Amino acid sequence: DVILSVQDLTAEVDGNPILKGFNLEIKAGEIHAIMGPNGSGKSTFSKILAGHPAYTVTGGEIVFLGQNLLELEPDDRAKSGVFLAFQYPLEIPGVSNVDFLRVSYNAKRKHEGLEELDAFDFDEVVQSKVTLLKMDPSFLSRSVNEGFSGGEKKRNEILQMALLEPRLGILDEIDSGLDIDALKVVAGSVNALKKPENATLIITHYQRLLNYILPDVIHVMADGRILMSGDKDLALELEAKGYDWVLEGEAVGA
Ligand code: ADP
Ligand code: MG
């Protein structure tokens, strides 16, 4: 089962080309990682998947579960099962986390033709996820992300993902700013959420996250396209040799 298929994608921001012929295929049950130097277009790709308006697709196609993703409004993409965890989650003072989570959870249920859950029934669902992710239940009554540490914000994004059970979860730099303990918790949660019918795309600059999450496929991206794909050994090779090795290989056509 192919979850996501991207063919020859080109995209620009303010007239500047950022993606320059990007190809990717992700199948159900797989975890993929996109690595690469800063500025290579990793976040641009994740934002295009989510439908961010600042990015203009100029060519190619994105097929998600057999449908043309680019035809869907951002809201409908989310409801169809694309979930993007933000690198910098928003704070929403005055709105409790549990209410916020219930709104997104119910929006998805509605889209699936299911009845919305009231606060009481939702509580049961969300508590089970909080337990699964080994989170402190007091998390739920606090305002959305307000005063959360970096690690807590990331865990809150993972909690949202656990509730929505997206067909494709995209985690952009979920590891940035995390100490090793928080990193392990976040990685453990991603592993706990792995299911045969869903897929996860991890975007990271650093290899260390991949000590705790084992992707099925690792891609190296530079200058708007994927230059190399491989298994976990590629991450170790990158750790040892750095990105320049891939970029130089490209330059000499290796
Ligand atoms: P990465 O996530 O790999 O570090 P990005 O996708 O964030 O790379 O950025 C790729 C390039 O696109 C960079 O040169 C960046 O400056 C540019 N870019 C990304 N988003 C915007 C934007 N909203 N406005 C202008 N330039 C942008
Ligand atoms: Mg960056």
Ligand code: MG
């Ligand atoms: Mg980025």
